[in-house]
Amino acid sequence: MTAVSDLAPFVQILGRGPGRARSLTFDEAQAAMTVVLTGAAAPEAVGAMLMLLRMKGETADEIAGFVTAARASLPVWHGPRPALDWPSYAAGRTRGLPWFLLAAQLVARAGFPVLLHGWNSDQQAGAAVREALPWLEIRVAESQADAAKILARDGIAYLPLETLSPALFGLLKLRSVLGLRSCINTCLRVLNPGSAGAAVQGVFHPPYRDIQMDAGALLAQPALTIIKGGGGEFERHPAKDAALYGLRNGQKWEDTAPALLDETRRLSEGPADPAALVALWTGRLDDAFAKAVVLGTAALALDTLGVADGAAMAADLWRDRHSGQSNLRR
Secondary structure: OOOOOOOHHHHHHHHOOOOOOOOOOHHHHHHHHHHHHOOOOOHHHHHHHHHHHHHHOOOHHHHHHHHHHHHHHOOOOOOOOOOEEEEEOOOOOOOOOOOHHHHHHHHHHOOOOEEEEEOOOOHHHHHHHHHHHHHOOOOEOOOHHHHHHHHHHHOEEEEEHHHHOHHHHHHHOOHHHHOOOOOHHHHHHHOOOOOOOEEEEEEOOOHHHHHHHHHHHHOOOOEEEEEEOHHHOOOOOOOOOEEEEEEEOOEEEEEEEOOOOOOOOOOOOOOOOOHHHHHHHHOOOOOHHHHHHHHHHHHHHHHHOOOOOHHHHHHHHHHOOOOOOOOOOO
16 A cells, blocks of 8 residues: 555545546555544545545445554554444434443343444434443443453443544544535444454444445454444344344345334334333333343344344343343442
8 A cells, every 4th residue: 555645646536527536446545544544634635535425425445445544543452352343323313212232231241242332423312322321330431441441341341432533533523514424434333443253233324234244344354233223223123124234254144134023113212211221121111112122132233243042042131131240220
């Protein structure tokens, strides 16, 4: 990869006009993002590149190249690595409580360390996820090294994007300046900062399932499951068939999971107070739909980790959730 000091060559490639413009290659995308993350690029050029990519539509090669550069910009991970990477970057305007956090807790209790990382662009949704963490005893890491320590102790940790990478956080926040989503949202879902062997990802717009699956294959991700989830999170709607995309043993894989319930409720309906998450866990809240969200989501995550019958293990973990570790009682 030839060193480049500015973004002009890449903006030219993307913006030459009909018949002349083209997508970036993997190497070009890696070089472009390296320039951006080192702070050498003019902000006008960064915005131009991101918006040209949005108009064209990003490719898997571009996403994989950007992610490779982004990973190289992160500190070296020291300590135990996560078994499962769980990004949380949805805007969340169409979702309710983050029931998926309870699913992540179940997976962690099965002995698979879970690294949650993210940022939610919608203020209300961001508050819903971040405010729920202390209720569920999911500790927020103060650094990448701290995340590894928390994983070793608790089996689950949340690493905020603004802590993980201020540079990537700045790129994501350009949405408020440009008024549009950019490919950075996709890159962050694919980032996998702890190099976990298994990853789960949610999308809001179905076409991104193929892009993220193909990018994962280019990045040699062994196991991956992608769904159109609640508000874009990896959270299963239990009353709908779930189209599954991803990788198994590094090979592209697709499947369908049948609906778990015959119900018309939306994920955005139901309780809004984070205390309901704990109430469901302790049994004070009897909500079959919310429980199905948790168990269905956990089952897909466990399947990604190679568990032969993820649904059965999820049910067992739920039944035994009050034994051993803290019961999340408030």
